[in-house]
Amino acid sequence: MRALKVVFLGLLVLALLNSPATASTFEKADGWYRWSVDSPVNMGSSCCGDMSGELTIYVRSENGGPVRIRAYDASCDKGPKEQVTDLGPLSLEDSDALLLEIVQGSNVDMDVREDALFWLVHTGSDATFKYVDQLLSSR
């Protein structure tokens, strides 16, 4: 009987481990989040002229999860007019971590995850390319 209970509890733990993770940073409050990051990639020019290389990334959170991503060059910031939670200038690593959190958020809409992946590659850190390499090498 005790052995069965142990099996039962083990199965319960397994079931919990299988439940999808959530993107924690954007759970705090709904609304727009913003941060800026210097990209090592030469981004060429945009409709506003030569790009500065500093990217401002906006993430819209609803019901505790990211639902939209926008990104602008700092010279061409057309971010939302609504109130924004400013996460400040972030290091490339911290920016990557936020974007990766969205990419790997199994509760997040696939389009949003793909957008996050695009901007992750666009900012172009060494760690990102390693991640992409691993992702594309996985079965």
Added chain:
Amino acid sequence: MKNFLKLATALVLVLFSTTALAQSSDAEEQDSLKMAALEALITAPPERALPIVDKVLSGNNSIELKERALFILSQMDTPESQARLVAYARDSQGELQSEAIRMIGIGGDSEALAGLGDIYASGDADVRDAVLEAYLIADDTDAVFQIAANTADEEEFSDAVQMLGAMGAHDQLRELRGRAGLSESLIQAYAISGDAETLQELAMDDSNPEMQIQAIEALGIVGGDEVGLTLIGLYRSAADEDVKEAALDGLLISGDDASVLELYRNTDDASEKRELLEYLVMMGSDEVWDLIDSALEGTE
């Protein structure tokens, strides 16, 4: 105890089925993420993206992922990436090889396009089609001209000439007539390219009646007011019945019922009127019912 066992069994079954579903969903998500990652590499520096794209192409990945990788490769503007693309176009097999060849056309790199010549020469029919398509995409009329000008194979010549027609390569097609002589495939290509000038010249030339008739009918494919006048002129001046019929067929093909109507109204020959009326019926001319009424009433 029994109930507990049942509960545990049910839980195991639910867990296994949800795990199986989750695994299938995970696999789909993984595939989507892979595709998105690959597409995102288009913005990455080529020296960072090339090794990753290369690994996708040489790995055990789906054909969709590999085809997308070829596209990304085609968009990298470096000698290394273009050389890799040519290598895949030369050394791959089947669908992937054809896609690599097409991607060289999309990329439009002149050296990579030049590399397609050898691939065409040693390839099978599918490879040759893909190379012609790549030249079409890249608008490389000279490369297609070289194929047409240098082949002794009638089918290859015909395929290349049809492609030149689709590319609107008037000059190259005219030069081929001088080199290889006139042929049915050349006449079709003149029509496809819209070269009314050459077709009008051929339509007037009665030295080869078979080619003349084909040229007259091909004028119908080009169509237009000037072609209509040429076909009316040919119809009226021709002594040969086959030429007359070809001119009418040309008008039928071009849908020029106004010209057929003009011929109908300008003839008093009853059998000719009947034949022209038949053409107007075939063309679905709006005025045909008025003409039939008038004919029945004897007023026209």
